[in-house]
Amino acid sequence: MKFAIATQDGATIATHGGRTRCFLLFDAETGAEPAAAGRLDLAEDMVLHLHGDGKPHPIDAVQVVIAGTSGQGFVNHMRRRGIEPVVTAESDPVQAIRDYFAGTVKPALAPEHPHAHHEGGHHHH
Incomplete structure (x- = not known):
């Protein structure tokens, strides 16, 4: 399987996968x-x-994309491309x-959203 890991420094996992310009590739x-x-x-x-849906993109060559904290938009976009998004607190790719x-x-x-404050507790999907 091919993985793409969002990064900014080439060593650790970056947050906001949708805005990242560099991904480390792993087999x-x-x-x-x-x-x-x-x-x-x-x-x-x-x-x-x-980058809109429906247009080819270099990321399409991978099966899984791993990023740090990212918005739901990133997750949805990856799923529409048929790529599994993994959002993790881990920093080591x-x-x-x-x-x-x-x-x-x-x-x-x-990620924090100014309009949606959840007091305590975790919500599960």
Whole structure:
């Protein structure tokens, strides 16, 4: 499987996957260590946040995209492309992929929205 990990510094997972211009690419299978497979650098007008549905995009080559805290728009956009979005609190890309295969992804905190304050508690989907 191919994974794309949103990053800003080339080492740790960036938040806001929809605005990220750099993704680390990994090939990974269950039971094997993830193997780095290069980088995907996007032009300014190719960031997922701006890129409409239905148009081909380099990200389409991967099966899973992992990002830190990202909005629901990013998640929905990935799903429409047939890519599984993984939003995690983990900062290490390789560990996040290991977590994915182990079923132990550390959930990221939901982004704050000024109009929707949830006092305490966690909501489950």
